[in-house]
Amino acid sequence: MLSKAIFYHAGCPVCVDAEQGLAHALDPARFNAEIVNFANAPGRIGEAEAAGVVSVPALVVDGQVYHINFGASLDDVKRG
Amino acid sequence: MLSKAIFYHAGCPVCVDAEQGLAHALDPARFNAEIVNFANAPGRIGEAEAAGVVSVPALVVDGQVYHINFGASLDDVKRG
Numbered sequence: 001m002l003s004k005a006i007f008y009h010a011g012c013p014v015c016v017d018a019e020q021g022l023a024h025a026l027d028p029a030r031f032n033a034e035i036v037n038f039a040n041a042p043g044r045i046g047e048a049e050a051a052g053v054v055s056v057p058a059l060v061v062d063g064q065v066y067h068i069n070f071g072a073s074l075d076d077v078k079r080g
Numbered sequence: 081m082l083s084k085a086i087f088y089h090a091g092c093p094v095c096v097d098a099e100q101g102l103a104h105a106l107d108p109a110r111f112n113a114e115i116v117n118f119a120n121a122p123g124r125i126g127e128a129e130a131a132g133v134v135s136v137p138a139l140v141v142d143g144q145v146y147h148i149n150f151g152a153s154l155d156d157v158k159r160g
Contacts, residue, residue: 005105017144018146021141021142021144021146022102022139022141022146025085025106025107025110025111025141026105026106026107027105027106027107027108027109028107029107030105031105059102061101061102061105062101064097064101065149066098066101066102066148066149067148067149068146068147068148069145069146069147
């Protein structure tokens with residue numbers, strides 16, 4: 001069964017770089033990777049927060065949160 | 081041709097967690113992943129620094145540095 005990996009970002013340069021370099025680098029044989037851009041899906045900020053995401057970009061793998069470098073805080077994202 | 085991915089860490093709990101969750105999650109069809117633990121390979125701290133690593137755990141993919149969460153600064157690692 002594939003593990004779930006969700007990459008949350010907000011379109012920032014640091015985010016896009018991490019998406020290209022890391023989110024798309026996961027083994028497709030083991031991970032079902034989803035990319036969530038809060039600019040297009042603001043309704044999913046709550047779910048990320050509940051998972052423990054405090055800044056973007058972040059990758060949540062099987063419920064484990066990995067903050068990758070630092071693009072923006074989730075508070076900044078919420079303020080738009 | 082496989083891309084080179086080097087995961088640098090120092091044995092800290094945050095490091096080990098990121099190693100399990102992320103470093104081993106890369107697609108083996110595209111990445112040649114190497115795990116470097118400074119506790120066993122202190123001689124490689126300089127190479128990591130030159131690549132731009134400032135804290136561990138960090139993953140360097142094709143020369144791009146991704147700092148993942150925060151375990152310890154490289155300065156702390158150097159001080160032992």
